[in-house]
Amino acid sequence: MEWIRTHRARRRLSAIAALASVALIATGCAAGGGGDGGGDGSGQDGDQTITFIPKQLNNPYTDVVLGGGEDGAESAGFASSQVVGPLDASASSQVSFINAETQAGTNVIVIAANDPDAVCPALEEARSGGAKIVAFDSDTNPDCRDVFISQVVAKDVALIQVELIAEQIGGSGEIAILSATANATNQNEWIKYIEEELDSNPDYADIELVAKVYGDDDDTKSFQEAQGLMQAHPNLKGIISPTTVGIAATARYLSTSEYKGKVALTGLGLPNEMRPFVKDGTVTEFALWDPAQLGYVAAFAGKALADGDITGAAGDTFEAGDLGEREVGEGGVVIVGPPTVFNADNIDEYDF
Structure with a gap:
């Protein structure tokens, strides 16, 4: 501090x-x-x-x-x-x-x-x-x-995001990932470990990753991708967004939608950007260094x-x-x- x-x-x-x-x-x-x-x-x-x-x-x-x-x-x-x-x-x-x-x-x-x-x-x-x-x-x-x-160690970043979303959706249900660009080295490494953990850890056997979308670290596109996820997957229970632009845009969308409090959101965010969404109950927990x-x-x-x-x-x-x-x-x-x-x-x- x-x-x-x-x-x-x-x-x-x-x-x-x-x-x-x-x-x-x-x-x-x-x-x-x-x-x-x-x-x-x-x-x-x-x-x-x-x-x-x-x-x-x-x-x-x-x-x-x-x-x-x-x-x-x-x-x-x-x-x-x-x-x-x-x-x-x-x-x-x-x-x-x-x-x-x-x-x-x-x-x-x-x-x-x-x-x-x-x-x-x-x-x-x-x-x-x-x-x-x-x-x-x-x-x-x-x-x-x-x-x-x-x-941080890349695998640790992935594991903490899986742990957070699993807790928030009660250990079962459909989830999606809203990433930055499709070629971003750090994003792809984290996603690889997220997928491996979901596939290999029996604690997450009831969690299904149904989509990966890319907001290109653009606020407007990330907002639209979040909106599109809900339209394409009406049973979605959670979203992981390992990008500060993506998680803030997704939180903004969820905060004024019918999905607030129903669809969990976690990932990597800046405290100053995410504070209002934590205060209003849109987001429970997220992580960053x-x-x-x-x-x-x-x-x-x-x-x-x-x-x-x-x-x-x-x-x-x-x-x-x-x-x-x-x-x-x-x-x-x-x-x-x-x-x-x-x-x-x-x-x-x-x-x-």
Whole structure:
């Protein structure tokens, strides 16, 4: 809680910076500059630059992640940091931004991939030019980056969502998944584990997954997909939405529909967005980690790579400022922390 309170103000500033990036993209310009550090990734301390490329800009979850990233970049000692990225979360929408950072000689590129493979050729070119690549939130193909900063152990994210929906529907009935984009690495990994758990755990033998739909992390489309699920599956008892945009849009739909209190909704959401739906009884419980910590650790990992303190090999360790030492695991994966379950009893304790 103390870490959250300390970094809250800077997160708001990051959201403003992200919105500024939107305006620059609309005029065909890149946000800020990043060429001062040179392209060999070995700029002297104080000269290195870092750029964050999220799945899409103007996304509430992304704003919080980027707020932590900006804090981390400043604390780690980067000379400058910036945010650039697309307004849509399509597979190829990030490529032009990666190419621009390669040309600018940016030392560290931190990216949440919309598609694990579509970004690879551009990232490989950036690495050839000396840039260090940190994936966060949604991984690239591991061959295209140095490390991946993961929210939590992927299977744990899946299991907690299955547990929550099972409790809320009494252990039986039809459920559906409303995801983000069809190619999102993190979403698909969680869904894979959700399906495996439903199929293999006898405790969930009476739960049937009847549909998977994709809202593309777009509020309007997610709302429409939630509406469509109820029309297509009138016996639906629960929805899992492992995306902050999707769960908020679905909650908004359910809150004013005949299904409020009848169809359970859980998944991954931001407390500030979900609070009114918990208060009015639309949602009982949902989960998430502190997204700002994801960006914060990613910045420090990028600095350790740029300084040559780590290579991304399993067993490497680096200091992540206020969050202490972190270790690189198998496959170059760094785990940030466990998820938290939010409900009416604790949601007012969180502000992000």
